[in-house]
Amino acid sequence: MIVTIRDVAKRAGVSIATVSRVLNKSKPVSDELKKRIMDAVEETGYLPNAVARSMIQKRTGLFGVIIPEIFNPYFSGLVEGIESVSKEFQYHLMLSVSEKDPEREKELLQIYRSRQMEGIILAAARLEEDQKEILARLGIPCVVIGQRVKGLKAPSVVINNWKAAFEATDYLIQLGHRRIGMIGGPFWDVASGQERYQGFRDALASRALPCREEWVSEGEGFLVEDGYKGMEILHSAPELPTAVFCACDRIAVGAIRYLEGQGLQVPEDVSVIGFDDEELASIIHPRLTTIRHSPFEMGRRAATLLTEMLHGNQSLQTAETLEHSLIVRESTIPLSS
Missing domain, CATH: 3.40.50.2300 (Response regulator)
Incomplete structure (x- = not known):
């Protein structure tokens, strides 16, 4: 049986309007009366109508x-x-x-x-x-x-996705890498796709390094499988990059898995850097260099x-x-x- 506000009022021995005032906190009542009504609410199991209350209070919360x-x-x-x-x-x-x-x-x-x-x-x-x-x-x-x-x-x-990608790529350059590739997410994604790719390109340009088309892969998403496929594309180039910037950590994990399957070692053969610092970045082997944000x-x-x-x-x-x-x-x- 559905319990109504009328049942609560009858249980507490007060009017429906008084129960409404207490539940909606629209007007002050005595502590004794408030307790009597709230006890009746608990005893009857009454659940106030959220839609009706929102119309009265002019807010839904x-x-x-x-x-x-x-x-x-x-x-x-x-x-x-x-x-x-x-x-x-x-x-x-x-x-x-x-x-x-x-x-x-x-x-x-x-x-x-x-x-x-x-x-x-x-x-x-x-x-x-x-x-x-x-x-x-x-x-x-x-x-x-x-x-x-x-x-x-x-x-x-x-x-600042552009700045973070620029810094990640520039760090690889500071380590002495000159053949640097990128596995990105979809470039229609303005922040995680376009901005991170542009930061990568601009970091290379600032050091007069080429952004070679065969060393860039645009993924369909930001999954481990996208990183695996992307690294496969980079590996098919005539010359393998010595370092790869990945648009997220899961892409980086996929890239590492592909390299391992080809008998290549990370970071000895290829350095890999990610983005996001997800939990997996610190538990994968080798632990992942990455961009951290919260x-x-x-x-x-x-x-x-x-x-x-x-x-x-x-x-x-x-x-x-x-x-x-x-x-x-x-x-x-x-x-x-």
């Missing part, structure tokens, strides 16, 4: 979060960071996975609007013009993770910006760039003469 994929540890760290802030401010998360499909992202944004999300956090691999238009029309505070958004009144939280901090900062917007700070319209660092481990060594 919900953040809508959209991430590209669920199996990537990077995004689980991101969500943990968002959750750490949402709990503090008593918000709850509605999480959806877009599978990197712009049409799905647009659909989810409309669903979140209809479900009356108070704010939205969007982690997108790319933002097309029609997506920006939808975001602009939503009328809901929004923070974008991973992309600098031009022409949209929404703050974003990013890392998805937890990125999620935490995005949620903080969103709560600031919801509490009246409407001037947050710029990209906030978080720190990164190069972590040197055993997968890279100086080029032997």
Whole structure:
């Protein structure tokens, strides 16, 4: 049997309006009366109607979060960071996975609007013009993770992918490597694809080194298998690079696995460097030199910006760039003469 607010009022010996005042915290009541009503709620097992309460209070207490994929540890760290802030401010998360499909992202944004999300956090691999238009029309505070958004009144939280890739590549050059390749993610991915590739190219150009087409592989994704296939392509070139920069750690792991299968040693034959410093980077053999940044901090900062917007700070319209660092481990060594 469904328990109603009428049952609670009857149990507590008060009016329905008094129960509503206590549950919605709309008007103060005595401690004795509040306790009597809350005891009745517990005894009857009454569950308040969340939709009705949100209409009365004019708030749902919900953040809508959209991430590209669920199996990537990077995004689980991101969500943990968002959750750490949402709990503090008593918000709850509605999480959806877009599978990197712009049409799905647009659909989810409309669903979140209809479900009356108070704010939205969007982690997108790319933002097309029609997506920006939808975001602009939503009328809901929004923070974008991973992309600098031009022409949209929404703050974003990013890392400097170009600079990080430049530093990773330049480190290989400092070790004496001159034949340097890259296994990237898909270049349609603006941040993790294009920006990291451009940083790689610019680092080579700054040292007057060539970016040889046969030493660059664009992957379909950011998986171990993409790294394996990419290293296979680089290995088919007439001359093998002595070092390879990979767009993420899982790509680097795939590259190492391929090299091992060919009887080549990392780092003795080929130095390999990754990006993200996922947990696997420190447990693979050899342990992976990589770029470290914090998805937890990125999620935490995005949620903080969103709560600031919801509490009246409407001037947050710029990209906030978080720190990164190069972590040197055993997968890279100086080029032997």
